[in-house]
Amino acid sequence: MPLDELLGKTAEQIAFEGIASAIIQGRDREGASSSAARTIAAVKTMATATSTGRKERISTGIWNVNESPLTAEEILAFSLQKIEAMTIEALKIQSEMAEEEAPFDVSPLAGNASTDSGKDQNHPLASTISLEDWIKNYSVASPGNPATITIAVVVQLRDPIRRYEAVGGPVVALVHATQADIEEDNYDEEKKFKVTSLHMGGMKARSGRKRNTWDSERQRLTAMHWLVEYGHGKTGKKGRHVLSKRQDLLWSISSRIMADMWLKPMRNPDVKFTE
Structure with a gap:
């Protein structure tokens, strides 16, 4: 994605625009649905990873x-x-x-x-x-x-x-x-x-x-x-x-x-x- 398309956007906006692009561009290609599914799963995994255990790490300093x-x-x-x-x-x-x-x-x-x-x-x-x-x-x-x-x-x-x-x-x-x-x-x-x-x-x-x-x-x-x-x-x-x-x-x-x-x-x- 070009840099000028990223300015002023949240990480969530960029992620979901990427998902939409993957689905649209892959409609006519074999395996497009599985590729889009993997992309969506990856975004969900990252969203969960950014919060899992964060409070405990901040309060205890133990990673x-x-x-x-x-x-x-x-x-x-x-x-x-x-x-x-x-x-x-x-x-x-x-x-x-x-x-x-x-x-x-x-x-x-x-x-x-x-x-x-x-x-x-x-x-x-x-x-x-x-x-x-x-x-x-x-x-x-x-x-x-x-x-x-x-x-x-x-x-x-x-x-x-x-x-x-x-x-x-x-x-x-x-x-x-x-x-x-x-x-x-x-x-x-x-x-x-x-x-x-x-x-x-x-x-x-x-x-x-x-x-x-x-x-x-x-x-x-x-x-x-x-x-x-x-x-x-x-x-x-x-x-x-x-x-x-x-x-x-x-x-x-x-x-x-x-x-x-x-x-x-x-x-x-x-x-x-x-x-």
């Missing part, structure tokens, strides 16, 4: 999770509340108000390996496919090594009080999951997974260079104002990290699940890029 295995379509819904919480931490990094600095800096891996089609095998998105295609081609369980899956989404916070104005810049969230144990009698059924970790990251552009959609002064200011207004940050706090010239920076934070509980997000080393 217990459901240990039941998930289908590939359920992984994102399962992770929504944690994505929401980690996006607040991402805003603090974007606005240079983070309490925790990166422990150290690293350089990206050097070199690349190309496939027959000319694609760089080391590129993070070299092997990505849509979730719909993955379900169609790889979702059936079979004997062999357990599968892993990573769900990648772009997250943009919006303020409903200000007509869903964007707050901060977009970030990328990666949800890692491993295949749950399968009994021999259950082969040829849909694969089930358990989420193991969630990672979130974004870019900071080099000083003196024109900012892009991932890192702009406006995004930094909207993030800072929103954090202060809603009590997530203090005015006057300035980040200690200063970008040197001719360097872009990739920051990230991670959280893992241990003993059926989300752990506190941790800041990862920054990755610095040079020309």
Whole structure:
């Protein structure tokens, strides 16, 4: 959906417009009804996931999770509340108000390996496919090594009080999951997974260079104002990290699940890029 069609709309409006579009466009295609049904089911699952256990987590600060295995379509819904919480931490990094600095800096891996089609095998998105295609081609369980899956989404916070104005810049969230144990009698059924970790990251552009959609002064200011207004940050706090010239920076934070509980997000080393 084009960006100009999203402005000023709620998540519910976007979701149900997407459902209507899926039904209309798929009327003449085989399997359209099942595709629309899966879309509707996914929206309902996400709506439930955003509220399940929220009050308990707010009151206790403990992030217990459901240990039941998930289908590939359920992984994102399962992770929504944690994505929401980690996006607040991402805003603090974007606005240079983070309490925790990166422990150290690293350089990206050097070199690349190309496939027959000319694609760089080391590129993070070299092997990505849509979730719909993955379900169609790889979702059936079979004997062999357990599968892993990573769900990648772009997250943009919006303020409903200000007509869903964007707050901060977009970030990328990666949800890692491993295949749950399968009994021999259950082969040829849909694969089930358990989420193991969630990672979130974004870019900071080099000083003196024109900012892009991932890192702009406006995004930094909207993030800072929103954090202060809603009590997530203090005015006057300035980040200690200063970008040197001719360097872009990739920051990230991670959280893992241990003993059926989300752990506190941790800041990862920054990755610095040079020309």
